[in-house]
Every structure is written in structure tokens, then in C-alpha cells.
Amino acid sequence: MTTSVRIDAKDLHYTSLNQQIRAAIAAGAKEIVIDNVLGQRFIGDGIRGEGVTLTINGVPGGDLAMFMSGPTIIVHGNADHAPGNTMDKGSIIIHGSAGDAVAHSMRGGRVYVRDNIGYRGGIHMKQYTDKRPILVVGGAARAFLGEYMAGGLLIVLGLTGIPPLEERGVGSGIHGGEIFVRGMVDKNNLGVGAQQMPATEEQKTMIKPIIEDFARTFGIDPTRLLLSDYSRISPASARPFANKYTWE
Amino acid sequence: MTIGSIPLRYKVEIDPDQCMLCGRCVENCSYGVFRKDSDAIRVNSRNCVACHRCTAFCPRDAISIYEKPTDYRSHPVWTREVRENIFNQAKTGKIILAGMGNALPYPIIFDRLVLDACQVTNPSIDPLREPMELRTYLGKKPSSLSLKESPTGDVELLTKLSPNLQIETPIMVGHMSYGAISLNAQTALAKAVSRIGTFMGTGEGGLHESLYPYQKNMIVQVASGRFGVDINYLERGAAIEIKIGQGAKPGIGGHLPGEKVCADVSCTRMIPEGSDAISPAPHHDIYSIEDLKQLVRGLKEATEWKKPVFVKIAAVHNSAAIAAGIARSSADAVVIDGFRGGTGAAPRVFRDHVGIPIEAAVASVDAKLRQQGIRNKVSIIASGGIRESADVAKIICLGADAVYIGTSALVAMGCRVCGTCYRGQCAWGIATQKPELTMRLDPDIESVQVENLIQGWTLELAELMGAAGINSIESLRGNRDRLRGYMLDEGLLNVLDVKTVGA
Numbered sequence: 001m002t003t004s005v006r007i008d009a010k011d012l013h014y015t016s017l018n019q020q021i022r023a024a025i026a027a028g029a030k031e032i033v034i035d036n037v038l039g040q041r042f043i044g045d046g047i048r049g050e051g052v053t054l055t056i057n058g059v060p061g062g063d064l065a066m067f068m069s070g071p072t073i074i075v076h077g078n079a080d081h082a083p084g085n086t087m088d089k090g091s092i093i094i095h096g097s098a099g100d101a102v103a104h105s106m107r108g109g110r111v112y113v114r115d116n117i118g119y120r121g122g123i124h125m126k127q128y129t130d131k132r133p134i135l136v137v138g139g140a141a142r143a144f145l146g147e148y149m150a151g152g153l154l155i156v157l158g159l160t161g162i163p164p165l166e167e168r169g170v171g172s173g174i175h176g177g178e179i180f181v182r183g184m185v186d187k188n189n190l191g192v193g194a195q196q197m198p199a200t201e202e203q204k205t206m207i208k209p210i211i212e213d214f215a216r217t218f219g220i221d222p223t224r225l226l227l228s229d230y231s232r233i234s235p236a237s238a239r240p241f242a243n244k245y246t247w248e
Numbered sequence: 249m250t251i252g253s254i255p256l257r258y259k260v261e262i263d264p265d266q267c268m269l270c271g272r273c274v275e276n277c278s279y280g281v282f283r284k285d286s287d288a289i290r291v292n293s294r295n296c297v298a299c300h301r302c303t304a305f306c307p308r309d310a311i312s313i314y315e316k317p318t319d320y321r322s323h324p325v326w327t328r329e330v331r332e333n334i335f336n337q338a339k340t341g342k343i344i345l346a347g348m349g350n351a352l353p354y355p356i357i358f359d360r361l362v363l364d365a366c367q368v369t370n371p372s373i374d375p376l377r378e379p380m381e382l383r384t385y386l387g388k389k390p391s392s393l394s395l396k397e398s399p400t401g402d403v404e405l406l407t408k409l410s411p412n413l414q415i416e417t418p419i420m421v422g423h424m425s426y427g428a429i430s431l432n433a434q435t436a437l438a439k440a441v442s443r444i445g446t447f448m449g450t451g452e453g454g455l456h457e458s459l460y461p462y463q464k465n466m467i468v469q470v471a472s473g474r475f476g477v478d479i480n481y482l483e484r485g486a487a488i489e490i491k492i493g494q495g496a497k498p499g500i501g502g503h504l505p506g507e508k509v510c511a512d513v514s515c516t517r518m519i520p521e522g523s524d525a526i527s528p529a530p531h532h533d534i535y536s537i538e539d540l541k542q543l544v545r546g547l548k549e550a551t552e553w554k555k556p557v558f559v560k561i562a563a564v565h566n567s568a569a570i571a572a573g574i575a576r577s578s579a580d581a582v583v584i585d586g587f588r589g590g591t592g593a594a595p596r597v598f599r600d601h602v603g604i605p606i607e608a609a610v611a612s613v614d615a616k617l618r619q620q621g622i623r624n625k626v627s628i629i630a631s632g633g634i635r636e637s638a639d640v641a642k643i644i645c646l647g648a649d650a651v652y653i654g655t656s657a658l659v660a661m662g663c664r665v666c667g668t669c670y671r672g673q674c675a676w677g678i679a680t681q682k683p684e685l686t687m688r689l690d691p692d693i694e695s696v697q698v699e700n701l702i703q704g705w706t707l708e709l710a711e712l713m714g715a716a717g718i719n720s721i722e723s724l725r726g727n728r729d730r731l732r733g734y735m736l737d738e739g740l741l742n743v744l745d746v747k748t749v750g751a
Contacts, residue, residue: 048479063533066550069479085546088478105532128519131518242505243342246340
């Protein structure tokens with residue numbers, strides 16, 4: 001069995017495509033290249049496989065790598081909504097932009113988006129012990145970034161010529177995890193329960209290897225990213241609803 | 249002017265002639281009502297929640313508990329509850345949190361429906377003598393079958409069947425999460441359902457490792473917080489249930505308070521210890537019926553279309569139209585949770601005022617699906633306020649395939665419906681995570697009681713069917729002719745599609 005497999009996704013339904021991907025992984029493939037992807041949803045949904053890389057040439061549909069646990073997915077194109085939805089382990093690297101709810105409820109692994117993302121990026125990401133999901137956005141994110149965030153790390157770099165976070169509701173309901181943004185966010189755009197502070201040197205040192213990895217992945221010079229000032233958005237409380245209720 | 253202290257809810261009295269100062273009440277009460285002095289047990293009635301743990305363990309029947317020992321001036325509008333809620337909110341300015349199901353005295357439709365029995369012409373069936381078919385299959389049924397006959401006379405089925413769940417009785421145990429209830433309580437339920445050949449729900453709390461041996465009888469839940477959800481969890485379940493809404497609190501999410509997130513709950517839910525587990529009101533990826541279809545298919549795709557996917561909604565005004573959308577989403581069953589559904593904690597205003605009764609919701613969903621010719625695409629599971637076997641029979645007559653029970657199963661383990669689950673002090677070891685309390689619940693013993701309850705109801709259901717001359721649950725399903733409405737108004741009779749008594 002060769003460890004490299006090529007699949008032509010032209011006119012292929014997502015179920016058939018996923019069956020071929022699963023069969024290839026089961027047969028021991030480590031490199032799977034999928035050509036002519038055009039909007040197929042759920043690619044890599046629930047797949048496992050350490051050391052398996054899927055390269056997608058084209059534009060995958062929604063819920064790319066949903067529940068995925070292990071493999072790496074590289075997309076040469078844009079992605080639709082919710083890549084990395086409830087993903088457990090592995091990586092998604094998108095050479096383009098992605099839609100809404102990127103990394104929704106992600107619990108582990110990494111999602112790198114070279115350009116911009118839509119609304120509610122990183123919504124309800126959560127962490128537990130060594131599982132700490134990371135979402136890095138090279139460009140800008142739209143409103144409600146990190147809403148209900150319960151854990152993990154979210155970095156927005158603003159490299160696409162537009163301000164990284166210009167819309168409202170940033171970290172709305174955040175009760176865990178942290179968001180780093182290159183530059184400061186207008187405080188009127190912070191959501192309920194979020195607080196912003198300039199990132200300390202110690203915090204910048206913590207995110208440095210991630211920024212370097214992101215830059216290396218997309219062939220960007222990391223120098224100016226590392227010299228920049230960042231702000232850190234974090235929860236004002238781990239118990240945002242603690243004072244809302246009284247007993248009957 | 250302060251509001252001062254409100255009258256006692258319960259008054260606890262100890263009969264000194266009976267009391268032998270054994271102190272069992274002191275040990276058993278987790279709310280701090282009792283204190284032992286050298287010559288007597290002292291009582292602080294204000295702490296009592298009427299959970300009856302003390303009376304159940306008093307060897308001399310020495311304890312009496314009286315509800316509402318102090319009268320308010322009676323008034324039909326300004327009831328005690330109304331006044332006490334105002335006092336509470338005047339003091340705190342907060343949302344009132346309450347436990348268990350709807351506590352307002354709305355009329356119960358079940359109790360205004362009567363079942364039929366055979367006399368003379370169509371003989372009844374004796375379940376002792378005749379086989380009664382109670383086995384139910386939950387999931388999609390094909391609208392037609394395509395068969396091929398071989399020359400040898402064998403028949404081959406060409407139609408591809410969807411996965412179904414096989415249950416030996418149409419009674420399952422609903423979703424109560426680890427976190428809301430204790431692991432011992434979940435274990436007792438798991439042992440009971442696996443012996444009976446039925447299923448239980450995990451709730452939105454993940455599946456604890458110690459329950460893996462029972463996983464083939466577990467329906468795993470995926471709710472808006474996605475707690476404990478990964479591919480292993482999805483693959484372990486016999487079926488997957490997407491929770492959209494809950495009868496006790498339609499339209500809102502849930503907050504498991506940080507103090508209930510102990511080390512073990514934390515690892516099952518996969519969140520840090522002591523942090524609030526927040527399930528938001530909507531799923532972040534569902535904003536339309538098309539989005540729901542996307543999640544149904546996402547779950548099916550993840551599990552290679554091997555498992556049925558259920559969708560649970562709260563019974564609300566337009567449940568029928570929503571269910572029709574669910575039936576077209578690739579889902580295999582729709583769970584409808586009526587407004588009497590229980591909960592560990594819900595805002596009182598939602599528990600008591602939002603949603604509709606299960607009887608009307610199931611009847612209208614069943615009717616809508618039949619009108620549209622898609623009833624075979626989904627099974628209907630009814631939950632919320634199923635109290636006895638007659639309720640099971642009646643809701644099946646109104647169109648349900650099976651029921652989920654929740655509170656009834658907890659009562660079988662000792663729960664007295666005191667409604668203070670949200671305090672995490674449950675003296676019965678059910679709705680608490682405190683080890684000294686959960687150890688009171690022995691899963692081996694309690695599982696027998698839950699099993700007994702379901703067994704008893706199943707026997708009664710078979711008797712009711714036999715009396716009606718029906719020997720298969722499928723002939724009872726949607727069989728409204730076997731129901732009559734007693735003192736129900738015409739509008740409701742029309743919704744239920746049931747005739748009045750005497751007609």
C-alpha cells in the first residue's frame with residue numbers, strides 16, 4: 001500500500017468522499033490529496049489518524065473536520081462555516097478565509113486561517129487539562145469573536161490591511177481562555193464579561209512560538225509580528241452568571 | 249420597613265414519647281434541621297425542605313412534617329406563592345430559580361382522558377394466556393419495501409433499512425446528566441435499563457467511564473454546550489440525541505453552577521473544575537431548520553450513518569411545524585418534552601409559564617406528520633409529566649411511539665419531589681455530588697427499584713391493551729378511537745382528535 005492517495009472529488013457526494021477518505025486512512029495512507037473539492041460539507045468529519053495529512057484543493061463546504069481527532073487538513077482555498085466544529089485533536093490550515101463560527105466548541109488542536117474569518121469565530125472554545133485549542137487568524141474577524149469562550153487561545157493578527165477587530169461583541173460571555181489581538185480593541189466593542197489589558201512581556205513570550213509557527217506555515221516573516229504590541233482580552237469572571245439567580 | 253422573615257414552609261415536630269434519641273434524623277438530614285441535645289432532638293424547621301429523608305429513617309415514626317403551618321390571609325389572586333415570590337425579588341432583584349417540573353395547578357389533560365375496554369362483541373385478550381407485543385422499534389421506517397424472490401422461493405429485501413433502536417417496552421429513561429444527578433443515580437438507571445432491554449439518556453454531561461459497560465443502552469446527548477462530546481462519545485452511544493430544548497425551560501440554556509463541577513464531573517464534561525458549565529440558549533451552529541439538518545447529518549457522517557439521531561424539542565405553540573422540519577432533516581426520531589418536564593434547576597417563570605402540555609403537542613405533531621405523509625420518517629418520543637402506565641397508554645393512543653420518564657424514575661430511587669435539586673444537598677444522594685450524600689444511594693438496590701417500576705408499568709400496559717382487545721403496541725399507536733375526552737372543551741377535543749365520552 002502506498003502511503004499517498006489522490007482522490008478526485010469532482011461530482012462526488014460528501015458521504016462517498018468521506019468513505020474514500022476513511023478507507024484510505026484504514027489502509028494506512030499518510031498523505032491524502034483531494035482535488036476538485038467544490039462545497040462538499042463534513043470533509044474529515046469524525047476521522048482519526050495520527051500523522052495523516054489531508055490536502056484539499058478547492059473550497060470545502062461547512063463543518064470541515066467536525067469532531068476530527070488527530071489528522072492535519074491543509075486547505076488550498078477558502079473554507080465555509082465552522083471548520084473545526086467540536087474538533088478534538090489535529091490541525092486545520094486554511095490558505096484563504098473562512099466563514100462564520102470557525103472553531104466552534106473546539107476542544108483541542110489548532111486552526112490557522114491565513115486571511116479573514118466571519119462572525120462568532122472561536123465561539124465556546126473550551127479547554128481541559130492538556131487539551132487547549134488554538135485558533136490563529138492572520139487577518140480580521142467579524143463581530144462576536146470568542147463569544148461564550150470557555151477556554152483555549154485565540155490570536156488575531158490583522159495582516160490583511162483592515163483592522164483586526166472592528167465590530168462589536170468581542171468576548172461576549174467569555175468565562176475562560178484568552179484572546180490576543182495585535183493592537184488595541186475599541187472598548188465599546190468589548191462584549192459583556194470581557195476585559196482588555198495590554199499583553200505583558202511574559203504573555204507575549206507565551207504566544208511567540210505560536211506566532212512563529214503560524215508565520216512559518218504561511219511563509220510570512222514573523223519579525224514585525226513579534227515586535228508589535230498586543231492586547232489581551234480575558235474573562236472578567238469565571239462565573240459570569242453567578243449573581244443572576246436567587247432560590248425559590 | 250423590612251419585609252422580615254417569611255412564615256415557615258414546613259414545621260417539623262418530634263413526638264417525645266416516641267423518640268428514643270437514636271440520632272438517625274440528625275445523621276440523615278443534609279439541610280441541618282436536627283441537632284441532638286442530651287435530653288432531646290432540637291429542631292430548626294426553617295431549614296426543612298420536606299424531602300422526608302428523616303421520616304423514612306426514623307425507626308419510631310416520631311417525626312411529623314406539616315406544610316404551611318402559618319396561614320396567610322387567604323386570597324384567590326394574592327396567593328402565598330405570589331406574595332413570597334414578590335418578597336424574594338424585592339429583597340434580591342434576581343431571577344428566581346426553582347427545581348422539578350411545573351408547579352402551577354393547570355388542569356392535567358391525561359386525567360380528562362379515559363381509555364376503552366371491550367365488552368361482549370369484541371372480546372378482550374388475557375395477557376397471561378396470549379402473547380402481547382410491546383416491543384417497539386424507534387427510527388425511520390421505509391415508505392415501501394422492495395423485494396426480490398429467488399427461484400428457490402426465498403425472498404430478499406432490496407430496500408436499505410435505516411438503523412432503529414429495539415426496545416422491549418415503550419418506556420425509556422430520559423436525559424438526566426451526570427452533574428444534575430449523581431453517578432450512583434446514573435449507574436442505577438443504567439443497570440435497570442440494560443436488564444429491561446430499554447435505553448436511557450446521558451444528558452449533556454458526557455459519559456462517565458464507569459458507565460461504558462452499559463453504553464449499548466445509552467443515548468448520548470449533544471446539546472448547545474457540547475460538553476463531553478468527542479468522537480469516542482458519539483461512537484459509544486446506541487443513538488445520538490440533539491437537544492434543542494427542554495420542557496421545563498423552553499427557549500433558554502442551562503448553567504451548571506461551578507460548585508457542582510467537582511473533579512469527576514469536570515473530567516466527564518471535559519471542563520475545568522469549579523467553572524460554570526454554560527449551555528447557551530441556541531446551538532451556535534443552528535439558526536434555522538436547514539442548520540439543524542446540517543448538525544443531524546454532521547453527526548451521522550461522523551458515525552458513518554450507523555446510529556439513529558434524535559432531536560429533542562420543548563413542546564411549544566408551533567411544535568407540529570418544527571417536527572415536520574425535523575422529520576425532513578434525516579433525523580430518526582423527534583422527542584417532545586412537555587411543559588411538565590422536570591429539571592434540576594430552571595427559572596421559575598419559565599418552569600411555570602412557558603410551553604404547552606405534552607398531550608396536545610404529541611397529538612398535533614402526529615397529526616401534522618400524517619397529513620404530510622411523513623409519519624414513517626420519524627418516531628415520536630413523548631416526555632414530561634409521564635406519571636403512570638395509564639399516561640403511557642394514553643400518549644401512545646395520541647400518536648407517540650415511546651416515552652421517556654425522568655421524575656418517575658427518580659421517585660423510584662427515593663426522590664420525594666421536594667423540588668430543591670438546585671441546592672446540591674439532596675439527602676437521597678440523587679441530585680448532589682457530595683460524596684457523603686451520593687454514597688447513600690446503592691446502585692444495585694436502586695436499580696432493582698427502577699426496574700420494578702418499569703416492569704410494573706409494562707405489565708399494566710399489557711393489561712390495558714388486552715382489555716381493549718389489542719395484542720400489539722402498534723395497534724395502540726395513534727389509536728384515538730380508544731380514547732374519550734371527559735369534560736374537555738371542543739377546541740381541545742379537536743386538537744387531540746378525540747371524541748367526547750358518550751360519543
